[in-house]
Amino acid sequence: MVTDALTPLPTADLVDEYGDRLRVCDTQFRQFGGRRAFCGRVRTISCHEDNGLVKELLRTPGEGCVLVVDGGGSVHTALTGDLIAASAVENGWAGLVVNGAVRDSAALAELPIGIKALGTNPRKSAKDGRGAVDVPVGFGGVTFFPGDVLHADDDGVVLLPAD
Numbered sequence: 620m621v622t623d624a625l626t627p628l629p630t631a632d633l634v635d636e637y638g639d640r641l642r643v644c645d646t647q648f649r650q651f652g653g654r655r656a657f658c659g660r661v662r663t664i665s666c667h668e669d670n671g672l673v674k675e676l677l678r679t680p681g682e683g684c685v686l687v688v689d690g691g692g693s694v695h696t697a698l699t700g701d702l703i704a705a706s707a708v709e710n711g712w713a714g715l716v717v718n719g720a721v722r723d724s725a726a727l728a729e730l731p732i733g734i735k736a737l738g739t740n741p742r743k744s745a746k747d748g749r750g751a752v753d754v755p756v757g758f759g760g761v762t763f764f765p766g767d768v769l770h771a772d773d774d775g776v777v778l779l780p781a782d
């Protein structure tokens with residue numbers, strides 16, 4: 620799955636162009652990464668206050684994908700910090716969308732990657748690796764399927780189907 624060629628497009632323009640064929644996520648994310656506009660094919664992780672799988676997956680080649688982490692909306696622990704995000708940059712991931720919290724936010728802002736999350740918490744997550752990779756996940760009124768094309772910017776997060 621090589622998607623490095625994708626260019627982020629303004630989400631509002633995509634809504635105008637695609638109408639109801641576009642899925643628009645209602646979640647009001649905050650921006651944490653150094654790239655405020657990003658896009659890529661979706662990969663997913665579903666987990667709860669455990670970022671073992673996130674750490675492991677972001678150590679593998681991202682090929683321009685965006686990792687959508689559904690932490691169930693919990694902001695009790697951080698699912699990503701600066702070390703995990705730096706490894707995502709090194710491995711060619713385009714961005715992270717986290718339905719949960721992050722930490723090391725000052726450092727995240729310096730990294731050349733998109734990171735949207737609900738908020739921050741300095742508390743670490745467990746590292747047991749509980750959860751699932753590349754399963755459909757749902758929040759903000761939409762389902763994120765692995766392979767969907769995701770565009771994100773200051774206005775929001777939108778999804779186009781894989782084909």
Ligand SMILES: O=C([O-])CC(=O)C(=O)O
Nearest residue numbers: 699700701702703743744
């Ligand atoms: O290890 C963690 O859970 C998150 C973290 O602090 C980092 O990525 O630097």
